[in-house]
Amino acid sequence: NAGVTQTPKFRILKIGQSMTLQCAQDMNHNYMYWYRQDPGMGLKLIYYSVGAGITDKGEVPNGYNVSRSTTEDFPLRLELAAPSQTSVYFCASSYSGTGLKYFGPGTRLTVL
Amino acid sequence: LAKTTQPISMDSYEGQEVNITCSHNNIATNDYITWYQQFPSQGPRFIIQGYKTKVTNEVASLFIPADRKSSTLSLPRVSLSDTAVYYCLVGGGIMEYGNKLVFGAGTILRVKS
Numbered sequence: 001n002a003g004v005t006q007t008p009k010f011r012i013l014k015i016g017q018s019m020t021l022q023c024a025q026d027m028n029h030n031y032m033y034w035y036r037q038d039p040g041m042g043l044k045l046i047y048y049s050v051g052a053g054i055t056d057k058g059e060v061p062n063g064y065n066v067s068r069s070t071t072e073d074f075p076l077r078l079e080l081a082a083p084s085q086t087s088v089y090f091c092a093s094s095y096s097g098t099g100l101k102y103f104g105p106g107t108r109l110t111v112l
Numbered sequence: 113l114a115k116t117t118q119p120i121s122m123d124s125y126e127g128q129e130v131n132i133t134c135s136h137n138n139i140a141t142n143d144y145i146t147w148y149q150q151f152p153s154q155g156p157r158f159i160i161q162g163y164k165t166k167v168t169n170e171v172a173s174l175f176i177p178a179d180r181k182s183s184t185l186s187l188p189r190v191s192l193s194d195t196a197v198y199y200c201l202v203g204g205g206i207m208e209y210g211n212k213l214v215f216g217a218g219t220i221l222r223v224k225s
Contacts, residue, residue, distance in 0.1 A: 004155075035215070042199065042215035043156070059214070090155045100146075103155025 002026050004104035006091050012110045013081040021076040021107050023091030031094040032074040033058075033101065034066065036087040043090060049074055081111045116200045121220040130187045132219050134200030137181050145176060145183045148199045150218070156199060160185070187221075195223045 007022045025032065030051045035043040035058075045058030049068040063085060065077040074093075078085060088108050092101040117135040124130045136145070144163050148156035160167055162174040162183070173186040187194060197218040 040217075042217045045214070092155070100158050100161065101148075101156075103157070106153070106155055 004091055004093055004102050006089075006104035006107050008107060009105070010108045012112060013078075014112060015081060015083065017081050018077070018079050019081070019109075021078070021089055021091075021109075023074045023076065023104060024072050025074075025091075025093040025102070026072065027093060027095075027102065028071060029093035029095050029102075030071070031101075032068065033092045033094075034064070034074070034076045035090045035092065036060065036085075037090060037106075038087050046076065046089075078109075083111050085109065086111045116202055116216050118198075118200050118216060118219045120217065121222065123222045123224065124190055125224050126191055127189050130190050130194075130221060130223075132185045132187075132198055132200075132221070133182055134185070135182045136200070136202045139180050139202050143180075143202045145174065145180075146201045146203065147172070147174065147185045148201065148215075150197045150199065156215075159198075190221075190223045192223050192225060194221065196221060 004025045013019055033048040034046040036046055037043045044060045046060055046064050047055055047058055047066040049055045052068050052071050055066050055068050068074050086109060088106045090106045091104040094101040144161055146161040147159045149159050150156040160169055160172050160174045162176050164176050164180060167174045175184040197220050199215050199218040
């Protein structure tokens with residue numbers, strides 16, 4: 001069981017560039033989430049999904065898009081990168097109806 | 113969403129018991145209380161979850177009084193490797209729980225030798 005995997009681990013973007021952060025889980029979890037964590041702060045929910053084909057906004061969705069075509073994958077898209085999106089991004093998954101979330105190792109993104 | 117309040121930081125020494133208290137005055141009837149641990153450059157890791165009274169696992173204990181307006185995470189005999197940020201989360205409803213959890217700033221625990 002690999003758990004929750006994220007790629008890439010690190011990335012530097014220029015302002016205005018776009019990229020996709022990949023997230024996959026092999027635990028057959030229905031729920032998947034994207035969080036961002038700024039230095040010294042707690043995690044903020046960007047988007048979440050309760051199953052394939054179903055996504056919804058979290059606290060800070062502006063500037064991001066998601067899709068969930070399969071149970072396993074939940075990519076996060078940044079269309080026009082801005083310095084304010086410099087952060088560490090964590091993907092997580094959970095079994096429906098519980099609060100137990102498994103987190104990935106994170107992607108450290110810098111926008112210059 | 114129930115708001116939580118935790119101390120910003122705590123210091124302890126190896127071998128001591130550490131208790132971190134979280135206040136959640138407006139907790140709802142169907143809310144659960146969950147604690148996570150986060151090491152630098154890693155994602156949070158689930159520690160323990162409870163609804164009322166006391167829950168214990170191999171890592172920690174969680175004490176929840178009858179009014180459920182606070183909870184205390186107890187770490188027995190901490191070691192240097194327990195130095196981390198600890199988050200208290202309160203979430204709404206079994207069916208909604210997964211998507212309603214909000215992370216606060218957490219408590220930075222520093223364990224010294």
